[in-house]
Amino acid sequence: MTAMPAWLARAASEALRRFGPLLALLLMAAALSLLSEHFLTLDNLLNVFRQSAVNALLALGQLTVIITAGIDLSVGSLLGLSCVLAAMALKAGVPSAAAVLLALATGAVLGALNGILFTKLRLPHPFIPTLGMMNVARGLALVLTGGFPISELPSPFRFWGAGAVAGIPMPVIVVLFFCVLFHLFLTRTTPGRDLYAIGGNRQAALLCGVPVDRRLILAYSLSGLMAGAGAVILAGRMNSGFPLAGVGAELDSIAAVIIGGASFFGGVGTVLGTLVGALIMGVLRNGLNLLNVSAYWQTVVIGAVIVAAVWVDVVRQRAAPGR
Numbered sequence: 001m002t003a004m005p006a007w008l009a010r011a012a013s014e015a016l017r018r019f020g021p022l023l024a025l026l027l028m029a030a031a032l033s034l035l036s037e038h039f040l041t042l043d044n045l046l047n048v049f050r051q052s053a054v055n056a057l058l059a060l061g062q063l064t065v066i067i068t069a070g071i072d073l074s075v076g077s078l079l080g081l082s083c084v085l086a087a088m089a090l091k092a093g094v095p096s097a098a099a100v101l102l103a104l105a106t107g108a109v110l111g112a113l114n115g116i117l118f119t120k121l122r123l124p125h126p127f128i129p130t131l132g133m134m135n136v137a138r139g140l141a142l143v144l145t146g147g148f149p150i151s152e153l154p155s156p157f158r159f160w161g162a163g164a165v166a167g168i169p170m171p172v173i174v175v176l177f178f179c180v181l182f183h184l185f186l187t188r189t190t191p192g193r194d195l196y197a198i199g200g201n202r203q204a205a206l207l208c209g210v211p212v213d214r215r216l217i218l219a220y221s222l223s224g225l226m227a228g229a230g231a232v233i234l235a236g237r238m239n240s241g242f243p244l245a246g247v248g249a250e251l252d253s254i255a256a257v258i259i260g261g262a263s264f265f266g267g268v269g270t271v272l273g274t275l276v277g278a279l280i281m282g283v284l285r286n287g288l289n290l291l292n293v294s295a296y297w298q299t300v301v302i303g304a305v306i307v308a309a310v311w312v313d314v315v316r317q318r319a320a321p322g323r
Contacts, residue, residue: 020312021260021276025283032287039290046169050237052282053171054079054230056275058253059260060182061111061226063274064219066257067186068199069266070126072220074114075227075253077137079246082106082231084141086157087150087241096156103235104228110137111224115217126220134250141243149242153235161236171233175275178229182222183271195219199266251306256281259309280305 032039058075065072082103089099110133117129163170186192194215197205206212227246235241260277262269284305288298 018261018270018273021273021280024259025276025280028280028283028287032283032290036287036290039287044286044290046172048279048282048286049172049175050169051286052278053169053175054234055249055252055256055281056175056278057178057226057230057233058249059256059274059278060178060271061223062250062253063182063257063260063262063269063271064186064195064222065126066199066254066262066264067195067266067269068216068219069202069264070118070216070219071130071254071264072111072114072223073127073130073250074110074133074137075223075230076246076249076251077134077141078107078110078224078227079231079234079249080243081110081137081141082228083235083241083245084145084150084243085241086231086235087153088144090153090157090241091150096154099157100160100232103231104225107224107226107228107231108221109224111227112217112221114224115220118220119213119216130220138243138247145241145243147243149240151240153239153241157232158236158239161233161238163236171237174229174233178226179271179275186271191215191218196267199268201267252281255302255306255309258313259305263313264310265313 029039038044058079062072062075085106086099086103089102090096094102114126114129114133117123117132118126121129123129160170160174165173186195194205194210195218197208197210198212198215202212230249231245234245238245256277257269257274258264258277259280260269260273260275262273281302284302285298288301293301
């Protein structure tokens with residue numbers, strides 16, 4: 001049997017990386033539309049988009065980190081702490097706009113701290129500082145609230161998570177807004193392109209004059225910023241700032257990025273692919289609910305999907321030229 005030409009193998013691999021997630025999403029949607037008559041209804045589709053919004057925001061931030069061959073395990077806890085601080089500020093009489101800024105700033109500052117600890121302490125892997133921040137942020141959220149949620153938030157703040165404009169849920173508008181910003185940042189700006197260079201070959205990027213440490217701090221700042229944005233959406237939707245918000249969200253965000261075609265090896269990933277990955281996670285959960293699959297089995301299925309996505313990434317990297 002004749003082996004596939006190298007150029008054809010490369011083209012097939014690139015096509016799979018670019019369009020595989022979108023094809024998987026379309027096939028999943030087609031299958032669920034046959035299995036459940038409720039899946040393709042407008043209300044259900046809007047519900048999928050609404051429920052996928054927080055994970056999509058976290059995944060956008062996670063994308064900037066994974067592009068550099070890093071990982072951020074703290075985003076779920078940063079979301080929880082930002083959620084709590086915003087709710088506490090609102091209860092103290094702070095205007096809704098200021099509470100939103102507080103949530104964003106909390107995530108961005110603590111995300112920057114992740115980057116500073118990683119780069120300035122010369123730690124071997126970002127797993128270490130982000131794992132530490134995951135526990136610190138979650139602990140602070142529990143300490144500040146005593147483990148109890150802060151409910152009954154004012155309407156202007158709730159609009160971000162529960163409101164709509166022209167029938168389009170506000171969380172969807174927020175996600176699309178940040179998708180455009182992140183796409184422009186990663187593809188049209190020097191710092192964005194530098195992140196790809198760092199993920200492709202960190203030492204080569206350093207020798208080419210890329211300010212690697214500053215770019216890494218920026219990447220983790222953006223990841224934290226998106227955790228703050230997710231906190232605003234989630235608190236507004238749930239009408240509550242609760243300290244356990246975002247538990248396990250870091251794994252969902254990582255899964256969305258990898259399913260969307262990014263690579264743990266760095267240097268690869270797109271905003272569109274990440275958005276598709278988040279929608280795949282949302283559609284999968286929604287479909288399993290419609291089919292009355294037990295929540296326990298849902299966890300098993302989603303875990304299997306994550307493992308499969310990472311396996312595809314590894315196979316794709318092994319098949320790449322020069323590997």
